[in-house]
Amino acid sequence: MAPLKSLAKEYPIIDTNFQSFCASHTIFSVEDFLLHDLDALIAFADNDHTCSHTLKQGIDQLLSIIDSQQPPLLNGLQLLEDAKQNKHVLPTGFEGIDALLGGGLSEGQLTELVGPSSSGKTQACLLSASTVSKHKSSVIYLDTSNSFSPQHIANLVGQTSGYVYNNQADHRYIQEVLDRIICYSVFDLYQMFDVLHQLKMNLKCQIGKSDCHVRLLIVDSISSLITPILGGSGPQGHAMMISAGILLKKLAHEHNIAVLVTNHVVGGEGGTSKPALGESWKSVPHVRLLLSRDYGSNVSNISILKHPSMASGKTASWTMYSLDDKM
Incomplete structure (x- = not known):
C-alpha cells in the first residue's frame, strides 16, 4: 500500500484537495485509510457541501485500489498450467x-x-x-x-x-x-x-x-x-x-x-x-x-x-x- 500523494499521478481524483481532506483525518496512506472508520469518513465527506461528490469519488477510488490487491480468480486449468x-x-x-x-x-x-x-x-x-x-x-x-x-x-x-x-x-x-x-x-x-x-x-x-x-x-x-x-x-x-x-x-x-x-x-x-x-x-x-x-x-x-x-x-x-x- 502506498502514500496517497504517490497515487495522484495515476489517479487524478486523489488530488491535493482530497489529500488535504484525508490529512485532516490523519490519513496519509492507504494503510491509514484501512485503519479509519469508513462510515465516519463518508459522513464527513457528506458534510462538506462544496465538494462532497468528489470526496466520495476519492473514497471509492481508494476502495478500488484496495480491491485490486486481491489475487485473481483462476480456474482449475489455469492453476494447473501455472504449477507446470x-x-x-x-x-x-x-x-x-x-x-x-x-x-x-x-x-x-x-x-x-x-x-x-x-x-x-x-x-x-x-x-x-x-x-x-x-x-x-x-x-x-x-x-x-x-x-x-x-x-x-x-x-x-x-x-x-x-x-x-x-x-x-x-x-x-x-x-x-x-x-x-x-x-x-x-x-x-x-x-x-x-x-x-x-x-x-x-x-x-x-x-x-x-x-x-x-x-x-x-x-x-x-x-x-x-x-x-x-x-x-x-x-x-x-x-x-x-x-x-x-x-x-x-x-x-x-x-x-x-x-x-x-x-x-x-x-x-x-x-x-x-x-x-x-x-x-x-x-x-x-x-x-x-x-x-x-x-x-x-x-x-x-x-x-x-x-x-x-x-x-x-x-x-x-x-x-x-x-x-x-x-
Whole structure:
C-alpha cells in the first residue's frame, strides 16, 4: 500500500484537495485509510457541501485500489498450467527441510516457519539466503529484530562449503555471496509495505533480464510487525494483516519468487502452544512448518502443519550449525 500523494499521478481524483481532506483525518496512506472508520469518513465527506461528490469519488477510488490487491480468480486449468510453468524449488541448505519439502522452498508460494525462540527460525532464514545467493540469485531480507548477521552468513558459507574467510580467494567468494543478499531493517508494518512496493517496481524492471534475478524474499519475523496492530476490537488491524499477506503472495505469484516468513508461537488451550496471528492468518501461507528444539540439543525438529500437496504431520529433523549467538 502506498502514500496517497504517490497515487495522484495515476489517479487524478486523489488530488491535493482530497489529500488535504484525508490529512485532516490523519490519513496519509492507504494503510491509514484501512485503519479509519469508513462510515465516519463518508459522513464527513457528506458534510462538506462544496465538494462532497468528489470526496466520495476519492473514497471509492481508494476502495478500488484496495480491491485490486486481491489475487485473481483462476480456474482449475489455469492453476494447473501455472504449477507446470512456475514452481521450481530453491534448496534451503538444510538436508532435512529440503527432503521434507521435496527439494526446498517452492517459487510462487509463501512458506511460513512457526516456532518458539531458539528453535532455528532465523538460522533457517540465514542459511536459505546464503544457499540461494551461492547459486548467483538475489535475496531480499527484511530484518525486523536486528537478527541479520553478515558474520553468521559468512560462517554458514564456510561451514557448508568449506571456505575460509581469511583466505583471500575464499574471502572474495563470501563477499560475492553477501553482496547478493539485500537486507532492510524494517520495524513496523508501514515500512514493510513501503519496501514491498518498491520491490514490486524493481521486479517489474528485472523482467526479461537474466542477471541475478531476485529468487527469494524473507521476512524475519512477520509476526513482530503484525502483532502490534491487532489490539483493540476493531477490524482494521486484521484488514492490514490480510493485506500484507495478499501482497506477499502476489509478489510470489506474479514474479515467481519464493517467500519465506517466520512466526512465533503463543500459549493455547490446555497449555499447548500455537502459531501467533490467529485464525485469520493461518489461511494465508501456502505452506506452514512447525519448528521445535529440545532443551540443550542442537537438533531441531520440523513438521508440516499445512501443505497444498503433502499430508500434515510429516516430520524431519536437522542439526543446527554452531554460531556465536543463539538463533
